[in-house]
Amino acid sequence: MASRGLRVRGLRSWSANREEVRLRFRCTGCGKCCTGKGGRVRVNDREVEELAAATHSSISEFKRKFTRAVEEDVGGQERTQLVLKQTSDDKQCIFLQGSKCSVYQARPTQCRTFPWWPQHLVSDYDWQLAAADCEGIQVTQEDKQDTIPAYSFDDVMSETILHDIHRSGENFTYDELQQMLRDLKEVEPDFVAQYKAEFFDKFSRRIVYNDDEVTVLDSFFDGAVKPTRSFVFNDRLHLTQSEVALIKMPDANSEAEPEFDRSTLALEVHRALCLPLAWLPKRDKPVRIAVLGAGACALPLFVLEHHSSQEIGQLDAVEPSSQVNSIAQRCFGVNAAVQRDSRLVIHEKMGEAFLDEQEEDAVLDMLVIDVEAGESCDGVRAPPLGMLDSDFLHTAKRLLVPGGILAINVITDSKEALNNVEARIGLVFSRGLRLSLPANTTFFLFNEDCDNPPLVVDEYVRLVQDSTFQTQYAQTPALLKTCQLIVWHSNLVEGNSENR
Structure with missing residues (x-):
């Protein structure tokens, strides 16, 4: 983040319902979300069909030239998943040309729902981590003259749901998933609100201590063996300095020292x-x-x-x-x-x-x-x-x-x-x-x-x-x-x- 010359604000604690949170984002077309070693863009069969048509390839030819199979953990189960290939130096998606996507109109759901992925919306810490690799996410001190759109969780939660459904392995394109969600909301008007409440309950980080240089976080993720306590330096959030498991997530209002679990290592x-x-x-x-x-x-x-x-x-x-x-x-x-x-x-x-x-x-x-x-x-x-x-x-x-x-x-x-x-x-x-x-x-x-x-x-x-x-x-x-x-x-x- 420092390399971008931005004055990044300190980390903020998000309340339990996160109603006050505003996520500021406008895509700049920088292409940074398509770069990085080891990148994995998941594609299902329906998306392969769309991409094959966009590249004037047969489905078999597209799979051979532009995809590879990887093993991924999905809901605790190992599953073989097709992902788009990277360039030979493993630095970016094979379809990134300059800073633009060469198959933009047919891009997969994973790309279309960025940056509203669940892992980016757990806390301000996670949002700022995402900002390090995306020029469009703004985490600087807000300027009254700023015209960058600010989104509430209600504004973006539908995109998060689509990403989650796609990640689970459902075989639909983004447009098809959108239509399914619209149909579902007609039958179950409270579906998105229920999903949001469940998401907030299952995934959370809480700031235990912070100052100008460091932040201590308690984290709880559904499916993890134990909650953890960690600390990071504010100028390099991507590097966890220390992390230890907790017997249980401490009460938000308690100042008592938590019970640490020394039976395992988090890192x-x-x-x-x-x-x-x-x-x-x-x-x-x-x-x-x-x-x-x-x-x-x-x-x-x-x-x-x-x-x-x-x-x-x-x-x-x-x-x-x-x-x-x-x-x-x-x-x-x-x-x-x-x-x-x-x-x-x-x-x-x-x-x-x-x-x-x-x-x-x-x-x-x-x-x-x-x-x-x-x-x-x-x-x-x-x-x-x-x-x-x-x-x-x-x-x-x-x-x-x-x-x-x-x-x-x-x-x-x-x-x-x-x-x-x-x-x-x-x-x-x-x-x-x-x-x-x-x-x-x-x-x-x-x-x-x-x-x-x-x-x-x-x-x-x-x-x-x-x-x-x-x-x-x-x-x-x-x-x-x-x-x-x-x-x-x-x-x-x-x-x-x-x-x-």
Whole structure:
């Protein structure tokens, strides 16, 4: 949003009935809603017929040239769904030419109902997330001279219903769905109002705390295992900094601390960062772990919850932001956790300073770097480039025990940027494992001698599967089924991650 030069207002709490909400939108024809890696525009058979006619193709030819089949979860059921292909670089819809849709008159229901999709209308937070990828959604401070239309929920709820019906797999075009809804409203005049009330009841986010920099949210989604509490920085809403499950959704008027559910992890990357616990060499004393970028301590508290003092002797949670640490204590149960468990040690300082002040070598069994840079630098969003410098990585390696593991959460904008990260890491670490998540890449780097036997992925997967903590709580075996774990080698030694 900052790149658009907009003065974005702070997040607002929407009331339960949301009658006061006005959604400001006017399509600018920018085409941004048709771009983005991994884009999926669902099409049914009736829409394929319309699109085939628009492209002067037979149905079979259209399916072959312009669609692909994917597996999607619809109402808890796996279903094969046709989606429109992306361009070869996976950056945009195949039908986007410049900023215009080449099949605009025949575009699918998913496109026609944007931006009134259910996921955009849950809260002001979700609406502002949608605005980051759409010039037509206005979330700036309102100007009295502004002529951009403002819609109520009643104005747009019919479009949301059409999107929902289409998403469920019904085989109709947008125009056919519109007619069906008109017919239904004649028979059941209250249908839209009932749908709206049910939607508000099933999906909600509530602002627990916010200021100029951060916002803490409680979220409840029908079908989710548990409600969650999370916090985000207001200038990068798309990156959830910490998230933890709740036993139940707190009462809106209650100031009491909620019951946190430490039996599971809400963020996929946190689950991934638990993997090294299955791979550490056996020792005759409790291990010591340090987490740089601990945030609200969701990961540290989860790990301590499921390991005894004989297994983990100390966990250093390093977070330089006094504001984040205050939020962690105020909203995420960290204050009570520190009093309850002396193994948790909070360090309000930079990760570099924490490493530099360690007086002895080989003091850490596991070091986790989960630090976001705040903005992209050379295409790298996490970690900060300073934590990829050779001096920093050498210090990290020196502090690891033999066989110790450095786990790094990496977020990049491109394959080239990821390659550059690998090159930097490879100057210090010779090998390890790499796990590719949808939005992150996690590296697990081993502090070991060069003459160790070859790494075999299956053996590391088996160690994960044999761990009660990994299977029952971190649920990493399921993660390894959907995300690729490979052997990683520095390019400075023979072989590399690309051919393993």
